[in-house]
Amino acid sequence: MDDDDIEPLEYETKDETEAALAPQSSEDTLYCEAEAAPSVEKEKPTREDSETDLEIEDTEKFFSIGQKELYLEACKLVGVVPVSYFIRNMEESCMNLNHHGLGPMGIKAIAITLVSNTTVLKLELEDNSIQEEGILSLMEMLHENYYLQELNVSDNNLGLEGARIISDFLQENNSSLWKLKLSGNKFKEECALLLCQALSSNYRIRSLNLSHNEFSDTAGEYLGQMLALNVGLQSLNLSWNHFNVRGAVALCNGLRTNVTLKKLDVSMNGFGNDGALALGDTLKLNSCLVYVDVSRNGITNEGASRISKGLENNECLQVLKLFLNPVSLEGAYSLILAIKRNPKSRMEDLDISNVLVSEQFVKVLDGVCAIHPQLDVVYKGLQGLSTKKTVSLETNPIKLIQNYTDQNKISVVEFFKSLNPSGLMTMPVGDFRKAIIQQTNIPINRYQARELIKKLEEKNGMVNFSSLI
Known part of the structure; x- marks a missing residue:
């Protein structure tokens, strides 16, 4: 699952928002047992003395002139050299200013310009040393701009004050922003x-x-409490932090009652087997997660077995990544057999690509895939065989399909569209894998199906046949 699968929340008017948040009767109210995170007094930056205020009154006179002229005036106002790339691309939907060394004043000039911009939907500002002054300018801009939907301010060393400014903004729920990258701050x-x-x-x-930050177990507890209450997040990246068992358990406890999160990346942490146990218990109850990445978390065969208990009952998870964990053949068996025992499993992608398996494992996997044809299990290779012998010498699936279509005087695209009940040029990867293996016209095995998907898959979890035209 890619973040592109996530749909932004349609912006509501103030009246609609107030109506949605109006108090409900006790009969209609849902209560959650999770406790809210302890409060911290928030000291808002003093706006009167701040050099980062957008001075909206000064910029209002520029609303009637072009964006280029507005930006040049803003640069004069704050005393920075204009960025030519910004000028050339201010009418594009994506503005990529990563690694431009803008600094807080450069960001302020851009923020002043974007107050009245209606074309930029995605703003990339990674690694620009924007500091708290710069993030304040951006948050003030977002109070006025209802078009910007995606913002990346990763690797800007925002620290505590930056987090405070962002937190103040998020509490207002008054923006079209739906995607926020805060990695490495x-x-x-x-x-x-x-x-x-x-x-x-x-x-x-x-x-x-929130990847590549310095969150440890206490932060994991705060995040777990938040997940139990949040009703908006669909994708959360917490990879490359410092969560160990306590933080892992807290996160998983929050996920038990969460009803919106679909994608969770907690790779490169320290869940261990106890964290794997908590994840397995969560998978028994959670009915929303479709993608979980716990790569490189110190999970052994014992932990894989504990996750398997969750897979036996889960009816929504599609992707599970366990790459770079010390799991061996024993753990691999427990995972695929759990999927086999679950007739309602929707698993499509199991990544154990550092595990060497046996020929017997492959035979068992063939049986599992016969029950769940949408499933693909990626492993390293076969035990005791050289790399050359483990390389599949299967016939190129495109050639097989081309031969069939030539014989039947149809186009390759027509063949692929016949696999899709909707007749469209795109379809989900799992549905395509199941359809291509189950069709009876051409003998395609799961390895050949994997090669086809590599050629046709887009980044949003869909295959697209239009590339064959």
């Missing part, structure tokens, strides 16, 4: 607390990237 425990307080009631942010 040296966020620690108190930052997590501030952000979680805001996200507990924020319903607009759909995709959040």
Whole structure:
């Protein structure tokens, strides 16, 4: 599952929002047992003395002139050299200014311009040393701009004050922003607390990237409490942090009652087997997660067995990544047999690509895939065989399909469209894998199906036949 699968929340008017948040009767109210994160007093930056205020009154006179002229005036106002790339691309939907060394004043000039911009939907500002002044300018701009939907301010060393400013903004729920990347900003425990307080009631942010920060177990507890309350997030990236068992258990406890999160990446942490146990228990109850990445978390065969208990009952998970965990053949068996025992399993992709398997395992896997033809299990190779012998010498599936279509005087595209009940040029990867293996006109095995998917798959979890035209 890719973040592109996530749909932004349609912006509501103020009246609609107030109506949606109006108090309900006690009979209609749902109660959650999870406790809210402890409150922290938020000291808002003093706006009167701040050099980062957008000075909207000064910019209003520019609303009637072109964006280029407005930006040039803003650069004069704050004393920075204009960025030619920004000028050339300000009418594009995606503005990529990563690694431009803009600094807080350069960001302020851009923010002033974007207040009245209606074309830029995605703004990339990674690695620009924007500091707290720059993030304040951006948040003030977002109070006025209802067109910008995606913002990347990763690797800007925002720290505690930056987290405080972002938290203040998120609590207002007053923006079209739905995708926010905050990776690599040296966020620690108190930052997590501030952000979680805001996200507990924020319903607009759909995709959040907090990877490569410095969150540990206490932050995991705050995040777990937030996940139990949040009703907006669909994708959360917490990879490359410092969560160990306590943080892992807290995160999983929050996911037990969460009803919106579909994609969770907690790779490169320290869940261990106890964290795997908590994840397995969560998978028994959670009915929303479709993608979980726990790669490189110190999970052994014991942990894989514990996750398997969840797979036996789960009816929604499609992708499970366990790459770079010390799992061997024993753990691999427990995972695929759990899927076999679950007739309602929707698993499509199991990544154990560092595990060497046996020929017997492959035979068992063939049986599992006969029951669940949408499933693909990626492993390293066969035990005791050289690399050359493990390389599949299967016939190129495209050639097989081409031969069939030539004989039957139909186009390759027509053949692929026949696999899709809707007759469209795109379809989900799992549905395609199941359809191509189950069709009876051409003998295609799962390895050949994997090759086809590599050629046809887009980044959004769909295959697209139009590339064959």
